[in-house]
Amino acid sequence: MKFGGSSVASAERMREVASLILSFPEEMPIVVLSAMGKTTNKLLLKCYFLIGCSYLPLRTVDELGVDKSVIAKHLEELEQLLKGIAMMKELTKRTQDYLVSFGECMSTRIFAAYLNKIGVKARQYDAFEIGFITTDDFTNADILEATYPAVAKRLHGDWVSDPAIAIVTGFLGKARKSCAVTTLGRGGSDLTATTIGKALGLPEIQVWKDVDGVLTCDPNIYPKAEPVPYLTFDEAAELAYFGAQVLHPQSMRPARESDIPVRVKNSYNPKAPGTLITKARDMSKAVLTSIVLKRNVTMLDIVSTRMLGQYGFLAKVFSIFEELGISVDVVATSEVSVSLTLDPSKLWSRELIQQASELDHVVEELEKIAVVNLLQNRSIISLIGNVQRSSLILEKAFRVLRTLGVTVQMISQGASKVNISLVVNDSEAEQCVRALHSAFFESEISELEKDYKSRNGSVA
Structure with missing residues (x-):
């Protein structure tokens, strides 16, 4: 189950996501989270313009009643990083990836701590520490094949020895040559989810967004856009590549290769059927x-x-x-x-x-x-x-x-x-x-x- 930034943008939203996860009592889902809503943009803005702001993670920690220590180390490291960038007056792509990684690292730690607080056993993972191996193309890295066995070994091994809901950072990886933190491009948490799905051979991958599935067009352009109930992997890949914001362009590849259905749902409207993406569908009545x-x-x-x-x-x-x-x-x-x-x-x-x-x-x-x-x-x-x-x-x-x-x-x-x-x-x-x-x-x-x-x- 993958949840985007708007789905975990506040303490209230995190509580609702927790309820969604717990609505599958017979399952033990693996959860992939993005940074809390707009955190990536705020980190970049804070870096570029050195603006001061009330920091969203701290407010969320307080509202959820979680111990501040779960993110204290990361806030300290982030402050030192921002000071270094301000002193050097330079932001390389490598440093930019490290900077924005703090968003996912903190959102997953906060959410895992909250689940444990309410009695649901959860374990946090940084993707770059559990086998997500990528190219050294900072800000837009590709996941390498060695990722699949490494991720499967780590997550399956931990599950066998000590079962818990895995909370994994989306969007992040580790560069094969430099071993530095990389990002998978905007929307890369979708790719994180489908990669884990393929690695573990899961029966279904759920991508939770803030819209009722894949739509017939951008609702910001035309409000009468309607959800598309069914898509093929090819259709979904084309939609993503040519600009549909619902899915990451590369996210369909792992699911298609392992023939795992992908379901796109709305975390704000969980009863909506969403969009089911599979290898093939009935095209007899399909036009556009x-x-x-x-x-x-x-x-x-x-x-x-x-x-x-x-x-x-x-x-x-x-x-x-x-x-x-x-x-x-x-x-x-x-x-x-x-x-x-x-x-x-x-x-x-x-x-x-x-x-x-x-x-x-x-x-x-x-x-x-x-x-x-x-x-x-x-x-x-x-x-x-x-x-x-x-x-x-x-x-x-x-x-x-x-x-x-x-x-x-x-x-x-x-x-x-x-x-x-x-x-x-x-x-x-x-x-x-x-x-x-x-x-x-x-x-x-x-x-x-x-x-x-x-x-x-x-x-x-």
Whole structure:
């Protein structure tokens, strides 16, 4: 059972999470926690601006009646770390990972202490001490295969010798080479949970959020978004990769590899059914599953007659991005051109000056072999749905966007075959999402079904 930051944001929320855990009396769940709501952001703000604030963990400790000693050492270490950063006036990625790790380390200790206080035997674990081995890519590390046997050995061994509910820090790992604390990227606690699920061969992984499961679109863009009852691992992975905030992009991989169902639930509304994610589902009536928006994308149009009949042209193009460590999101090719978008999560995490320099370098290198047009302030609208109905989805989508007067600047279908991506101007993107949601999920859905039935005789 994984609980996000908003689920454990206060003493009251921690009590409610404890009740949820205890509502499974026949089970002994393993619990993964994020830092208490917004703690990661507050730690970074305190570091960047050296602001003073009433510290959330201490208030929560008082309200839960837990002994302050459970986090006293960490608060002392955190204070020393912040003083060191202020003195050096520098924050490396390695130090940043160590800094934000205090959030998870304290939330898990507070929660484990509270469970023990109310008579529920619990044991706290730091993920980086029980076998979570990662690459040395600070702020966005990948979990290595050696993690699975190490985690299984530690958690299973402790359970056999002394049964207790395990409370594990999400989001964290230990770098293979440097042995320093690493983080798995924002939302990485989901990946922690599915990794433990695979390591122990658990029957189900539950991810508890502050929404009623995976939704048909971002409710902040369109309040009429509805929960999606069922998803495949492929659909969930595409949703996460293209910007849905409910799941970490890599979190589906361990669950899919071990075929363990993932259930996304709402800790604020536990009776809601949520979303069940499995290897396969009934697609006979599915048209579109969800609409995802990724903003602030940079698009490149690369045109060259050298592409005609010449092998190695695309390899040269992508080698330029590889040299700079820039990820490509979406690609579309024709006989003499290639259009692509750059992953904003990888590019915009850098300093503004570095971003501009890298983009200039990319264009400069590409212009040696092609004509390049760089287009910024673009958005990717991803339509996740049934590949067997891709022509129907495209026809309907273009009809809607044409009515809005929106020009689609690029279209691509992913290798997973469950995603169609459309690139539009940032300024038009939210309007497009609202109109597409209305067309696919509301009054027009019956028309879609009629169209498909009339062309195919029945719904396939």
